[in-house]
Amino acid sequence: MGYLINNIFRSSFDPLSVFFLAVIAVVSLPSAVYSVGYMKGRYSSGKITLGWALLILFAASMALVVTVKNAFSFIIVWELMSLVSYFLVIFDHEHERSIQAGTIYIVMTHIGTAFIITAILIIFGHAHSFDFAAMKNACLFMPSGTKNLVFVLFLAGFGTKAGIVPLHVWLPYAHPQAPSHISSIMSGVMIKTAIYALIRFAVMIVGVESTWWGEALLVVAAVSCLVGVIYALMEHDIKKLLAYHSVENIGIILLGVGASVLFIKLSMPLAAAFAMAAGLYHLINHAIFKALLFLCAGSVYSATGKRDMEKMGGLIKVMPWTAATFLVGSMAISALPPLNGFVSEWLTFQAFFMGVVSAPAGIKIFMGILAGVLALTSGLAAACFVKAFGITFLAMPRSQNAACAKESPFSMKLAMVFLAMLTVVFGLAAPLILKYLVRVSGSVLSVDTSAAGFTLNNLIIAPRGSGGIYLSPSLLALGLIVIIGMTVLAVYAVWGRRRLTTGKTWDCGYYPAICLDQGGIPPVSDRGRDKLDPRTEYTATAFSKPFRIAFDFFLLPYRKTEKIRESFYHVKSFKYELYTTPVFKEYIYQPLLRAVFKISDSLKRAQSGSIHLYIAYIFITMLALIIFMSRF
Amino acid sequence: MEYLMLILSAPLVSGVIRKIKNDLRMRRGPGVFQPYYDLAKLFAKDEVVSENASWVFTITPFVVLASCVLALLFVPMPGAANPFVYIGDLLAIIFLLALGRFFLALAGLDTGSAFGGMGSSREMFISSLVEPVIFISIFAVCASPSFRFSSVVAGIALVLAVIAETSRIPVDNQETHLELTMIHEAMVLEYSGRSLALLELAAHIKQVVFFSILANCVFPVGILPVKILIIAAMIALVEVSVAKMRLFRAVDFLSFAIVLSVAALVISAVGL
Numbered sequence: 001m002g003y004l005i006n007n008i009f010r011s012s013f014d015p016l017s018v019f020f021l022a023v024i025a026v027v028s029l030p031s032a033v034y035s036v037g038y039m040k041g042r043y044s045s046g047k048i049t050l051g052w053a054l055l056i057l058f059a060a061s062m063a064l065v066v067t068v069k070n071a072f073s074f075i076i077v078w079e080l081m082s083l084v085s086y087f088l089v090i091f092d093h094e095h096e097r098s099i100q101a102g103t104i105y106i107v108m109t110h111i112g113t114a115f116i117i118t119a120i121l122i123i124f125g126h127a128h129s130f131d132f133a134a135m136k137n138a139c140l141f142m143p144s145g146t147k148n149l150v151f152v153l154f155l156a157g158f159g160t161k162a163g164i165v166p167l168h169v170w171l172p173y174a175h176p177q178a179p180s181h182i183s184s185i186m187s188g189v190m191i192k193t194a195i196y197a198l199i200r201f202a203v204m205i206v207g208v209e210s211t212w213w214g215e216a217l218l219v220v221a222a223v224s225c226l227v228g229v230i231y232a233l234m235e236h237d238i239k240k241l242l243a244y245h246s247v248e249n250i251g252i253i254l255l256g257v258g259a260s261v262l263f264i265k266l267s268m269p270l271a272a273a274f275a276m277a278a279g280l281y282h283l284i285n286h287a288i289f290k291a292l293l294f295l296c297a298g299s300v301y302s303a304t305g306k307r308d309m310e311k312m313g314g315l316i317k318v319m320p321w322t323a324a325t326f327l328v329g330s331m332a333i334s335a336l337p338p339l340n341g342f343v344s345e346w347l348t349f350q351a352f353f354m355g356v357v358s359a360p361a362g363i364k365i366f367m368g369i370l371a372g373v374l375a376l377t378s379g380l381a382a383a384c385f386v387k388a389f390g391i392t393f394l395a396m397p398r399s400q401n402a403a404c405a406k407e408s409p410f411s412m413k414l415a416m417v418f419l420a421m422l423t424v425v426f427g428l429a430a431p432l433i434l435k436y437l438v439r440v441s442g443s444v445l446s447v448d449t450s451a452a453g454f455t456l457n458n459l460i461i462a463p464r465g466s467g468g469i470y471l472s473p474s475l476l477a478l479g480l481i482v483i484i485g486m487t488v489l490a491v492y493a494v495w496g497r498r499r500l501t502t503g504k505t506w507d508c509g510y511y512p513a514i515c516l517d518q519g520g521i522p523p524v525s526d527r528g529r530d531k532l533d534p535r536t537e538y539t540a541t542a543f544s545k546p547f548r549i550a551f552d553f554f555l556l557p558y559r560k561t562e563k564i565r566e567s568f569y570h571v572k573s574f575k576y577e578l579y580t581t582p583v584f585k586e587y588i589y590q591p592l593l594r595a596v597f598k599i600s601d602s603l604k605r606a607q608s609g610s611i612h613l614y615i616a617y618i619f620i621t622m623l624a625l626i627i628f629m630s631r632f
Numbered sequence: 633m634e635y636l637m638l639i640l641s642a643p644l645v646s647g648v649i650r651k652i653k654n655d656l657r658m659r660r661g662p663g664v665f666q667p668y669y670d671l672a673k674l675f676a677k678d679e680v681v682s683e684n685a686s687w688v689f690t691i692t693p694f695v696v697l698a699s700c701v702l703a704l705l706f707v708p709m710p711g712a713a714n715p716f717v718y719i720g721d722l723l724a725i726i727f728l729l730a731l732g733r734f735f736l737a738l739a740g741l742d743t744g745s746a747f748g749g750m751g752s753s754r755e756m757f758i759s760s761l762v763e764p765v766i767f768i769s770i771f772a773v774c775a776s777p778s779f780r781f782s783s784v785v786a787g788i789a790l791v792l793a794v795i796a797e798t799s800r801i802p803v804d805n806q807e808t809h810l811e812l813t814m815i816h817e818a819m820v821l822e823y824s825g826r827s828l829a830l831l832e833l834a835a836h837i838k839q840v841v842f843f844s845i846l847a848n849c850v851f852p853v854g855i856l857p858v859k860i861l862i863i864a865a866m867i868a869l870v871e872v873s874v875a876k877m878r879l880f881r882a883v884d885f886l887s888f889a890i891v892l893s894v895a896a897l898v899i900s901a902v903g904l
Contacts, residue, residue: 313744316686327688336731337724349723349767356771356897364901368771369894372764375726379760382734386756390741390749396684460718475719476702476728483698491826495675498826505682505743505822538741538749546757550883 011067012132015440016204020066020196023284026422027188027291028059031181034295034415037408038181038302051091051179058084058185065193071120072130078116078197082109082161085190088182089174101173108170112160116197119153122146123205136205147209154202155216162194164220164254165227166584168247172231175246176239176307180298183239187246188291192283195253203261204444214262215366221258222370224251225377233384233547234555234580236309236540238297241388242290245333248377249286252348253279255374259351259367260441266363269447271354274454274463276441277434278347285340285426289332292419296326299412300392303405309388309540314397319407323393325416330389332423334382338477340426343461345378346471347434350463383547391540398534428474431455507536541578548580556581634856635705638844641857642836643667645843645864652868667836671829679825682743692739693823693830699732700837707844709856722770722845726763729797729838733759736831740819747811751818754879758796758803758815761886765793768893772900773849782900787850789896791866792889794842796882798835801871803882813876 011017032055039048061084064077086109090102124130126146127138139147156167163171171191175183208214228247235241256279263272299322300315301307316323332339335346352374355367397403407413426433435455442449456462460472492498548557562575606617647664654661681689703725705716720728733755740752769786796803799816808814814821820831840860847859877885 314684316688331731331734334730334734335727336734337720337727342727346723346727353771353774356775356901361901361903364775365894365898368768368897368901371771372768372890372894375763375767376760379730379756379763382730383737383753383756383760386734386737386741386752390738390752394686394688394738394742395744456718469721470718471721471724472719476724479702479705479719480695480698483701484694487694487697487830491675491830495826499678501678501680502683503680505684505745506747507745534744536746537744538746538753543749543753546753546879549880550757550761 011064012069013067015443016196016199017067019280019284019437019440020192021063023192023287024059024062024066024189026284027185027287028055028062030415030418031055031184031188031291031295032059033418034184034298034412035179035181037411038179038298040409042302047091054084054088054091055182055185058088058182058190062189062193066196069132070130071124071132071135074197075113075117075120078193079113081190081193082106082113085174085178085182085186088186089178091179091182092177095177098177101170101177105170105174108160108167112157112167115153115157115160119150119157119201122150122153132200132205136207139206142206144209147206150206151202151209151213154198154206155220158194158198158201159220160194162191162198162250162254163224163247164250165224165247166588168224168228169584169589171247172235172240172243175243175294176237180239180294180301183242183298184291184294187243187294188287191246191250192253192287195250195257195279195283199257199444208261208264211262211265214258214260214265217254217258217261218366218370221251221254222373224248224254225373226251226380229377229380229384230547230551230554233380233387233544237307238300238309238312238388238392239294239307241309241384242293242297245293245381245384246286246290248381249282249290249333252345252374252377253283253286255279255370256282256344256348256351259348259355259370260445262363263351263355263359264445264447266359268354268358269445270449270452271351271358272445273438273441273447273449273452274347274354275351276444277437277454278344278351280437280440281347281430281434282341282344285332285344285423288419288422288426289329289339289341292325292329292416292423293333295412295416295419296322296329299408299416300326300405302408302412304399304401306399306401309391311399312392312397312402313395313399313534313537314393315402315405316393318403318405319393321407321413322416325420326393327389328420328423330385332427334385335378336382338424338427338473338480340423340430343427343430343471343473345374347461347463348374350469353469354463380547387540387543391538391543395537396534398537428477430471430473431458431461434461554583556583634709638704638840638856639701639837642840643671643833645840645860646836648861649864649868649871652865653872656868656872667832671833674824674829674832675826677825679827682745682822684744685742685822688735689739689742689822690827692735693827693834695735696732697830697834697837699728700834700841703728704837704841704844707841708848722774722849723767725841725845726766729841730759730763732834732838736819739823740821743822745822747814747818747821751815751821754815755819757879758882758886761883761890762793762796765789765886765889765893766797768890768897769793770849772893772896775900779852780900781904782896783850785899786893786896787846789889789893790846790850791863792885792892794846795867795870796886796889797842798839798867800867802874802877803885805876808876 039051061077061081065081068074068077086102086106089105090098092098123135123139126142127135160167175187178186225248228244228251232241232244235244256275260272260276263275303319304312332341335341349371352367352371356364438449438454454463460470462468462470548555557580560577563571564573566572644664647667651661651664706720706725737752737756740748769789772786773783799806804815805813809817820828823831843860843863844856846863847856
């Protein structure tokens with residue numbers, strides 16, 4: 001046992017590990033508090049105990065993943081993390097969809113693990129040791145071709161867990177299906193462990209070999225950003241929408257990391273440290289606000305029993321705490337100042353700007369276009385969260401469930417408010433956090449960052465030192481508050497108190513839907529009142545229509561219509577359904593799956609059931625092995 | 633001081649544009665100070681608020697105005713020492729305006745009116761396509777401090793972006809209240825009285841923010857008021873000479889702007 005602890009499970013606490021431990025703690029603790037209220041009444045007491053055990057095991061396995069110093073034990077804890085999260089995905093196993101989501105997840109994650117094991121074994125072939133330090137030394141003498149191969153394997157393997165496009169397919173199934181506090185940990189932290197592993201293995205152990213690594217990472221990241229956010233816009237299941245945003249945000253994180261990998265090869269060490277810090281900053285920010293949003297979504301789900309946004313509305317009046325914290329989370333993920341998402345996206349833009357200013361011409365154009373992609377992504381994300389917040393929480397309730405919803409219990413509110421406050425703190429205290437993160441990225445890239453003053457007197461971020469570009473989120477917030485205060489005072493001083501009349505929203509001359517059913521003529525008693533009803537409100541589908549049309553070359557929308565007729569002339573009702581084509585599933589995974597089934601079918605012929613044949617198989621295998629052993 | 637002048641003269645710019653448009657159309661039209669009279673009238677009026685509206689609807693005018701005013705303070709002014717550069721830069725302006733827009737779009741949805749939602753949806757759609765144009769052209773311009781050929785190309789891309797952002801023809805029409813065509817006007821449809829006044833003032837200021845970015849960053853010579861007037865005249869000329877596009881033609885318009893900004897980036901990267 002002592003041997004095991006000393007050699008296999010020896011932990012390291014270098015700055016990168018400590019940073020990721022902090023990320024795990026910052027999300028897991030509020031989620032655990034939240035689960036007290038969330039699980040109560042929903043599950044039996046036995047299942048609650050099971051839930052706690054799995055939750056603790058899950059957090060512990062993630063903590064081990066980011067601290068072990070040995071590739072062999074890394075694989076073990078990585079697998080442990082995958083399995084525990086699988087059990088958590090199928091926690092609501094009475095739902096058919098949970099089982100299906102779990103299956104997709106476990107298959108995808110093991111394909112990923114296969115890539116990772118292959119890569120680690122290749123390095124082991126050179127190092128003859130699983131110890132990180134020994135592997136690192138061996139990689140110094142590895143041929144460049146092997147390094148490139150190992151990088152691609154790591155990218156595919158960890159990319160599956162991180163959810164980069166096109167390996168993201170499991171994510172929108174698995175994340176929403178888990179209980180909400182688990183969704184928040186999975187989306188907030190688990191996919192980030194893949195980023196940790198990518199940095200640890202590809203950047204720190206193998207070492208960046210050529211510029212195309214960075215370029216590949218950036219392209220993959222940009223594609224993930226756009227695909228994630230476009231799918232999120234089309235989604236009306238609130239938890240699925242958030243899951244797609246995880247794909248988008250992993251893209252943004254990888255934009256920072258990728259830029260850093262590129263800069264280190266272009267001999268711009270300070271820019272590399274800065275870009276890595278921007279990526280890590282977005283990583284912890286995303287952990288915080290995505291956890292917050294998932295917890296809020298869970299709170300809505302608990303209260304209404306639904307995840308479809310089209311059935312909600314008006315929740316801001318019955319669930320004020322959930323609404324306010326969801327608004328904070330939405331603002332943060334849409335990169336609105338002065339919250340944390342804004343700071344890290346601004347930093348990522350600045351990293352690109354460094355490239356535009358001082359990299360070679362080709363890279364300049366590349367980085368400028370990436371900045372454009374990031375801008376488009378953040379614009380679309382803002383649109384998506386206007387939809388998510390506006391349709392779910394504002395206006396009139398669209399169903400009975402939404403109208404009768406109740407605010408969640410204290411433990412859930414506590415967790416949500418805590419995370420909402422963290423988003424504010426991580427926005428305002430940005431210079432301090434950036435300083436720390438630059439130290440972390442300096443240790444990752446072995447760059448001396450002590451000379452780089454990215455901050456001025458702990459209040460202002462200055463990416464280009466003094467005499468350049470500045471940002472101070474705390475002063476910006478102060479400025480906003482002062483201007484709002486001055487406006488309110490000025491308006492009240494000059495024009496006095498606000499004189500309010502409450503009226504009805506202009507109904508555009510609609511009759512209530514009920515009247516339309518009765519031939520379009522409203523009964524006399526209804527004339528002139530209550531013309532507006534929830535069916536005349538703008539819906540999430542309608543909100544995303546411009547985007548659906550603009551991106552139709554990718555989404556390939558199609559509709560199914562069905563007329564139910566009473567007679568040839570009279571159509572009684574009309575059914576209209578709108579779909580978008582899941583491109584990746586349709587054109588990559590389905591053909592792949594069909595091919596697998598086809599091969600399995602033809603292999604079935606080998607299994608005849610005859611014992612003689614099996615003995616022959618064993619004999620042939622032994623013979624082949626003996627020949628193999630004698631040749632090599 | 634310069635900034636206070638800019639804020640106070642913001643409605644004047646709108647008035648001037650309106651005046652030029654009317655002159656070009658051989659109409660009499662109101663004087664250039666009409667926007668001030670409108671604001672004064674609106675501030676003194678009572679408000680009607682929808683019974684469906686929540687606190688988001690109430691705070692939105694203040695947030696929008698504050699974000700626009702603060703954004704104006706970040707606009708770099710050549711020559712003058714500006715303490716606000718320590719708080720935020722050009723990119724922070726774009727993020728700040730996004731803050732205002734986010735709340736305005738939420739307010740559009742808040743009343744439960746179909747028009748408000750339509751306006752919000754379209755506004756977020758247009759603005760998400762405008763953002764890449766602004767970022768890429770700013771990058772192209774700021775990559776080198778001096779005025780070059782690439783600045784001209786980026787400037788043209790920025791003008792297209794500004795037309796879209798300030799809800800001008802051919803993307804949006806400030807003068808219309810026709811249900812099917814309005815974008816910005818649809819979002820503020822349910823506002824009245826002093827809230828509407830605040831939002832209108834914010835729109836005037838936002839326009840000046842974009843005009844001064846265009847004036848100061850792309851063409852860093854000359855005096856600001858003159859340059860703003862030239863840009864205003866240019867916008868007015870565009871407005872009277874083209875017709876408004878259908879919403880989905882605006883996609884082509886903005887895609888062209890994106891391509892133009894990338895072209896500016898390429899030209900700037902090769903050193904022209």
